[in-house]
Amino acid sequence: VTGQHRPSRLTEKFEGSTRAKLNVLLDEQHIGHFAFVVDGLPRVMPIAYVRDGDELLLHGSTGSPWLRLLGTGVPVQVSVSALDAIVVARSAFESSMQYRSAVLTGHCAAVTKDDRVRSLDLVTEGLLPGRTSEIRTHSAKELAATLTLRMTVDDWTLKISEDWPDDAQADIAGTAWAGIVPLVRGYAEPIPAPDLAAGIAVPESVKRLLG
Amino acid sequence: VTGQHRPSRLTEKFEGSTRAKLNVLLDEQHIGHFAFVVDGLPRVMPIAYVRDGDELLLHGSTGSPWLRLLGTGVPVQVSVSALDAIVVARSAFESSMQYRSAVLTGHCAAVTKDDRVRSLDLVTEGLLPGRTSEIRTHSAKELAATLTLRMTVDDWTLKISEDWPDDAQADIAGTAWAGIVPLVRGYAEPIPAPDLAAGIAVPESVKRLLG
Numbered sequence: 001v002t003g004q005h006r007p008s009r010l011t012e013k014f015e016g017s018t019r020a021k022l023n024v025l026l027d028e029q030h031i032g033h034f035a036f037v038v039d040g041l042p043r044v045m046p047i048a049y050v051r052d053g054d055e056l057l058l059h060g061s062t063g064s065p066w067l068r069l070l071g072t073g074v075p076v077q078v079s080v081s082a083l084d085a086i087v088v089a090r091s092a093f094e095s096s097m098q099y100r101s102a103v104l105t106g107h108c109a110a111v112t113k114d115d116r117v118r119s120l121d122l123v124t125e126g127l128l129p130g131r132t133s134e135i136r137t138h139s140a141k142e143l144a145a146t147l148t149l150r151m152t153v154d155d156w157t158l159k160i161s162e163d164w165p166d167d168a169q170a171d172i173a174g175t176a177w178a179g180i181v182p183l184v185r186g187y188a189e190p191i192p193a194p195d196l197a198a199g200i201a202v203p204e205s206v207k208r209l210l211g
Numbered sequence: 212v213t214g215q216h217r218p219s220r221l222t223e224k225f226e227g228s229t230r231a232k233l234n235v236l237l238d239e240q241h242i243g244h245f246a247f248v249v250d251g252l253p254r255v256m257p258i259a260y261v262r263d264g265d266e267l268l269l270h271g272s273t274g275s276p277w278l279r280l281l282g283t284g285v286p287v288q289v290s291v292s293a294l295d296a297i298v299v300a301r302s303a304f305e306s307s308m309q310y311r312s313a314v315l316t317g318h319c320a321a322v323t324k325d326d327r328v329r330s331l332d333l334v335t336e337g338l339l340p341g342r343t344s345e346i347r348t349h350s351a352k353e354l355a356a357t358l359t360l361r362m363t364v365d366d367w368t369l370k371i372s373e374d375w376p377d378d379a380q381a382d383i384a385g386t387a388w389a390g391i392v393p394l395v396r397g398y399a400e401p402i403p404a405p406d407l408a409a410g411i412a413v414p415e416s417v418k419r420l421l422g
Contacts, residue, residue, distance in 0.1 A: 030308070033244030033290045035255035044246035044255055046292040046312050079244045081257040088401070088417060091346055092335045093353040097241070101257050124303045135302055135387050142304040165404045176346050177414045178404040181421075185396050190299070193376045193389040203388045206299060210392075 022158045025082060025100050026051045030127060032078040032104075034058075036070060049078075049151075050126030056104070056151040057111070057119050057126075067147050070108045076151065077105045083183055089165035090176040096163060098180060104156045108149040119148045130205035233369045236293060236311050237262045241338060243289040243315075245269075247281060260289075260362075261337030267315070267362040268322070268330050268337075278358050281319045287362065288316045294394055300376035301387040307374060309391065315367040319360040330359045341416035 026049075035044040045066060049056045056078070060067045070076060085098035111119045120143075121132045165178040172178075187209050190202055237260075246255040256277060260267045267289070271278045281287060296309035322330045331354075332343045376389040383389075398420050401413055 031292055031294055031310075033246075033255055033257075033292070035244075035246035035253040035288075037248050037251065037253050040248065040251070041286050042246040042248050042253060042255075042288045044244055044253075044288045044290045045314060046244075046290050046310070048308065075252050077246075077253045077255050079255040079257050081242055081244070083242055086338060086398075086420075088339060088342070091353070092331060092343070092349060093357070095335065095338070095342070097259065097338075099242075099257075103256060120303060124306065127297060127306070127308075128299065131299070131306070132303070136382070136385075138303060142302070146304070165406075167404075167406075171347070172406055172408075174347075175411060177411050177417070178407055179401050179413075179417075180404075181401045181417055182399040183396065184399045185394065187297075188393040188395045190390050190392045193378075193391075195376075195378075195383055196389055197383075200386060200388050202390075203299075206388070206390075206392055209297075 018158060022102055025102050026080060029080050029082060032080045035077045036074050050123045052122055054153055057123055057148060059123055059146055059148040062145055062147045071110045071149050073107045073109055076107055077103060079103050085180040085182045087163055087165055087180050088178060090167040090171035090174060090178050094165055094167050099161050101159045102156060104153045106151050106153040108151045111148045111150050116143055116148055128205050130208060134203050134205055229369060233313055236313050237291060240291050240293060243291045245287055245289045247285050247287050261334045263333055265364055268334055268359060270334055270357055270359040273356055273358045282321045282360050284318045284320055287318055288314060290314050296391040296393045298374055298376055298391050299389060301378040301382035301385060301389050305376055305378050310372050312370045313367060315364045317362050317364040319362045322359045322361050327354055327359060339416050341419060345414045345416055
């Protein structure tokens with residue numbers, strides 16, 4: 001099929017059981033790129049999120065103008081993606097990437113006062129599972145300074161490309177190498193804060209991150 | 212300063228020499244999250260890009276409706292980010308992330324016919340330096356099937372957070388651990404395509420990726 005353009009073969013909208021694949025991506029990534037419209041112009045910013053069931057939680061300063069705007073319920077679309085491999089084909093045309101990409105459409109609202117502590121704890125646990133049991137609870141001042149939003153997802157798409165090189169016969173018969181180069185992510189050894197007192201060990205939550 | 216909200220200390224708009232830091236981020240990452248407006252609603256999608264001087268090159272199928280829309284010059288904003296570490300503080304409030312985040316504002320146009328080959332070669336080289344010299348050149352059909360856009364950047368911001376935990380004295384005096392957990396990215400061993408003929412070695416471009 002080389003020389004003739006075709007749409008990405010593995011690009012499709014998944015339904016039903018593929019909700020699980022969406023959740024894997026959302027739980028593995030921490031940053032969403034949130035797009036909204038201001039004065040008719042596109043705005044996009046990276047915001048940390050945590051999935052809570054079918055919704056996303058995001059948080060920040062009550063002083064953040066953009067977060068406050070999102071909290072008014074304006075239409076929002078968020079992109080979350082992971083680059084999994086470079087696909088090295090025998091031609092530039094067939095070279096590509098293996099990736100997973102979710103786009104979620106919806107709107108946000110501030111969480112209710114009763115739900116603030118639970119929501120913020122989910123945020124903490126989403127980044128570092130087990131951490132809430134290792135630290136003190138939130139102070140009233142901290143809660144008052146934090147704006148937590150819940151995004152209701154009205155629609156979503158998931159695109160997964162697991163393509164291998166798909167070269168034309170003439171190229172396969174040539175001498176160029178083809179294959180994939182996987183991209184890997186992980187955690188390195190933790191570095192204690194300069195002001196950490198002697199004798200305080202790395203906690204279980206951090207140890208679990210390192211596997 | 213715990214208990215009192217403050218804006219992110221290391222969030223600022225860099226000028227002048229920090230253009231170099233922007234370039235490092237743009238060259239290290241491969242995916243931008245491109246936001247634009249359709250019928251008054253926000254749309255955002257991940258698109259591979261390569262930096263060419265102060266501009267970005269992106270490419271895809273001539274059949275892609277979104278790429279064609281971008282090619283008409285509509286306002287576009289793109290978010291490129293890297294998560295560098297989890298900041299584990301002694302409270303949820305002070306816990307955060309080390310990150311780099313660029314937001315670029317501008318508009319796209321199709322590259323001129325004379326610039327198509329050079330632009331596509333830059334795309335290939337951006338993902339896998341040295342690859343163009345290892346593969347055949349583009350066919351006329353391939354060039355005709357590929358839409359390559361150049362994004363002119365009218366404005367950009369770069370935010371870098373290199374924060375360490377900044378806990379209150381009362382928390383520092385406690386028993387909770389604090390520090391950072393760096394996130395690392397890299398390439399794993401290449402995997403040959405199933406249809407690769409015997410005796411074709413991993414090329415220099417891929418070897419260099421692996422360091």
